Amino acid sequence: MKSVRPKKHLGQHFLTDLNIARRIADTVDACPKLPILEIGPGMGVLTQYLVKKDREVKAVEIDRESVAFLHKNFPKLHDNIIGEDFLRMDLSELFFGKPFVLTGNYPYDISSQIFFKMLDYKDLIPCCTGMIQREVALRMASAPGNKAYGILSVLMQAWYDVEYLFTVDESVFNPPPKVKSAVIRMTRNQVTELGCDEKLFKRLVKTVFNQRRKMLRVSIKQMFSKEKSASEAFFTLDIMTKRPEQLGIEQFVELTNLVEKELTTCK
Template sequence: MKLVTPKKNLGQHFLTDLSIAKRIADTVDACPDIPILEVGPGMGVLTQYLCQKGRRVRVVEIDPESVQWLHENFHIAHEDIIGADFLKMDLTKVFEGQPFVLTGNYPYDISSQIFFKMLENKDLIPCCTGMIQREVAQRIASAPGSKANGILSVLIQAYYDVEYLFQVDENVFNPPPKVKSAVIRMTRNGVDHLDCDERLFKRIVKTVFGQRRKMLRVSIKQLFGKEKPSAAFFEQDIMTRRPEQLSVADFVSLTREVEKTLQSFAHSAEND
C-alpha cells in the first residue's frame, strides 16, 4: 500500500501514534449527538476513531494525494471526503445548516485562520477540538495578565470555554515537527451576544494588541482619527493598563466607553 508523502508546503506532519489519535478523537465526546467535521485528515489516523463515534463524519482535505488515498483505503461515503480548502468553504452547507463539532490535527501555519473562521461560524460550532502548536494552544488558553494573552485569547474566550488538555511530543509524527504540540477543546459558553458593539469589540482588541507594549491611553487614540476625547476619558483607570492585563469583561466595558465617545462625536458633527 503506497503511503501519502507528507508535503512541507502544506505543513503536513502525520501523526503515527494510534493511542494519541484515539485520545484526540475522544475529545469530541464532550459535545455528543451531532456530526463531526475533521480538517486535514491526511491518511485518516484520527478519522478511523471518529468513525467509531456512531455519528456522521465528514473530512475536508486540500491535498489531492490524501483525498485519493482516503477514497481508495477508507470505508467512508464518497461525498463525505471533501477535496477543498477549509478556509474557503461555506460551513453552512457542510451539514445542511446543522451544528457540528470541528476537529483535526490542524496544519500549524493556518491554525489561527481556522479559529477565526470558527468564530465567524460560532453558532454552527458548539465545540471545537484538536491538535495545534503548543505555543498557540497556550496562548488561546491563557488568562488575563499572562504574557501569552493576545488577540486569539480574548476573541475565543469571549464565546468559548477553553481547555488545554495535553501535550504531544515531536517524536510521534512523520516527519517530526520542530515544535511541541498540544490538544485543546473549546466549548461554547452560552454567550450569544456581547453587551457591546461586537464589530467594534473585535476592532479594539486587534488595535490595542497591535501595540501590546503600550498602555491603552496611547494605543486607543488611533480609533478616534482626528477627534480627541476628553482628558477624563484617558484618566480612567483602565487606560493605564496594557492589553494583556484585560479580561473579556474589561474589553466589553472598554468597547462601550469607546462607542459612547464615538457617538458623541457623531452627534456633535450632526449639530454643527
C-alpha cells in the first residue's frame, strides 16, 4: 500500500525522524506496565515502537486511509485499531475500566480539546505523553508569573505534574508545520479533591483569564449578575488587587470558595 497522504483538514503532519519517534515512544516508560492508547497514529511511526513495549496497545485514528494502512502494516493490532473520533469516545471501558497511558503525535488544532477530555477521565489516565505545538506545551508547563501561564496551565496543573521534555524542529515532519513542536509528559499528582466546586473552579479560571490584564476585582464581576451581586466588602479583599497570572492553584481554589460563599449569600 502507498504511503498515506497528509490531510490538511485533519491537521496531519507525519513525523519522519525515527530517532525522535523512538524518544517519544519511550516517554511512556514513566508509567510502566499500563496499557497504551495512541491518538492519531497516522502511518504508525510511533506505533512501531509502542508495540515493542510488551503491553497492550490500542490506536484511535479518524482518517480511514490511515486506518487501512495500519491494518495492513500492523496486523498484530487487529481489533485494537479504532477508526473513531477520540473526542467522541467513551473512555471508561476502553481497557475494561483499567487505567491506561495516553500518547501520540497530537493534531495541533484539537490538542487542547484532547487534554480537556483527558481531565474528564483523569482517574483512568495517570500518565499522558506526546508531541504538541511548542506554544501550547509552554503554556501547559508554565508557572505563575509568566506570560504563558493561563487557563490550560491552571486546569492541567491542578491534577497533573507537567514536564516539558524537549523541542522538535519543523524539518522532521511531512509536511513541515509552520511552528516548532515539543514533547511533554503529564503525570497524575496526589490531588484527589481540589477542595472546592470543580465546575465553579473551571468557570472562574476561564472567566478571569479572559481578561488577564485586569485586576480580579474587575474580571470577577462577570461571575455575578444583577440578581446576585456581590457585596462591596468582597471586592476589597487583598486577593482582588492581583491579576490571574499571579495566582497559583491553591489561591484559585481559595478564590473559588470565596466566590461560592458570596454566590450563596448575596442578594
